[in-house]
Amino acid sequence: MSEQVSPGKVRAILEKHNIHLRKSLGQNFLMDGNMVRKIVTASRLLPGDVVVEIGPGAGTLTAALAGTCARVLAVELDKRLLPVLEEVLGGLQNVTVVFNDALKVDFDRLVAEVTGATTYKVVANLPYYITTPLIMHLLRQSGVAGMVLMIQQEVAERLVAGPGSKDYGAFTVAVQYYCRPEILFRVPRTVFFPQPEVDSAVVRLTKRQEREVTVDDEDLFFTLVRGAFGQRRKTLANALAGAKIFPGWTRTTWEEVLERAGIDPRCRGETLGLKEFAVLVRACRQRLM
Numbered sequence: 001m002s003e004q005v006s007p008g009k010v011r012a013i014l015e016k017h018n019i020h021l022r023k024s025l026g027q028n029f030l031m032d033g034n035m036v037r038k039i040v041t042a043s044r045l046l047p048g049d050v051v052v053e054i055g056p057g058a059g060t061l062t063a064a065l066a067g068t069c070a071r072v073l074a075v076e077l078d079k080r081l082l083p084v085l086e087e088v089l090g091g092l093q094n095v096t097v098v099f100n101d102a103l104k105v106d107f108d109r110l111v112a113e114v115t116g117a118t119t120y121k122v123v124a125n126l127p128y129y130i131t132t133p134l135i136m137h138l139l140r141q142s143g144v145a146g147m148v149l150m151i152q153q154e155v156a157e158r159l160v161a162g163p164g165s166k167d168y169g170a171f172t173v174a175v176q177y178y179c180r181p182e183i184l185f186r187v188p189r190t191v192f193f194p195q196p197e198v199d200s201a202v203v204r205l206t207k208r209q210e211r212e213v214t215v216d217d218e219d220l221f222f223t224l225v226r227g228a229f230g231q232r233r234k235t236l237a238n239a240l241a242g243a244k245i246f247p248g249w250t251r252t253t254w255e256e257v258l259e260r261a262g263i264d265p266r267c268r269g270e271t272l273g274l275k276e277f278a279v280l281v282r283a284c285r286q287r288l289m
């Protein structure tokens with residue numbers, strides 16, 4: 001087994017392999033051993049678990065995850081990091097590194113191919129430039145049981161926001177539809193190399209075994225959510241009419257449907273919770289019958 005890398009040595013390994021980190025790839029590497037341990041503890045991994053890490057970087061978190069005896073599957077975009085990862089993780093039997101764009105990976109399939117497992121956890125210090133699309137991509141993978149993610153503080157606030165707050169949006173509704181999100185702890189920018197311009201937070205997203213709301217048509221649910229938040233300054237009836245969700249539905253049609261759903265057509269989309277969106281789906285379907 002190769003020794004677990006100490007975050008303090010990361011810089012030296014990168015220098016040795018002549019690697020200059022790229023901001024464009026969200027390459028802010030963790031340099032604080034305590035923070036790595038906190039993330040691993042928060043992940044609550046058990047021997048035999050399968051864990052997917054996105055963006056292993058220099059393998060610091062990867063090695064610590066492997067230390068729990070979970071099976072680690074790490075997906076990294078930057079092929080320059082191959083010799084670094086070989087050096088750091090080379091002897092670890094329970095780690096597999098795959099070079100690919102995480103946004104394009106079908107994780108359910110990859111995990112099944114490599115490990116045979118059908119469920120897995122995701123633990124990652126995510127690249128900042130694609131945090132939101134990556135979380136959306138992971139939410140759609142049915143095998144993800146839960147995630148512990150380091151993300152920008154500002155995105156973390158959006159995950160846990162409630163209706164009516166400035167951070168609440170289509171992304172919040174989508175995440176809360178699939179998961180129960182919690183902010184676990186804040187992370188100062190000083191623990192990274194190079195230091196990012198923002199502070200971060202570690203969040204846990206626990207996949208709901210049963211959805212909080214019953215939605216008859218998920219596609220319509222997400223279309224309505226996008227429509228409602230598309231033009232935040234407009235009243236809900238105007239925003240939905242402007243989104244042109246159903247041909248021929250005018251503001252008056254939407255006012256009638258919203259009233260039938262018990263929702264004030266003059267309210268703003270951002271005041272609607274998951275339950276109201278689910279009721280609105282039903283009202284639209286009834287109108288379409």
Ligand code: SAM
Pocket residue numbers: 025026027028029030031054055056057058059060061062075076077078100101102103125126127128130
């Ligand atoms: N896990 C390491 C750590 O904590 O020190 C590195 C984290 S760094 C914030 C993000 C990592 O994601 C980098 O290694 C970067 O190269 C990688 N990355 C960026 N875009 C990616 C993508 N589309 N797919 C997979 N990995 C990506």
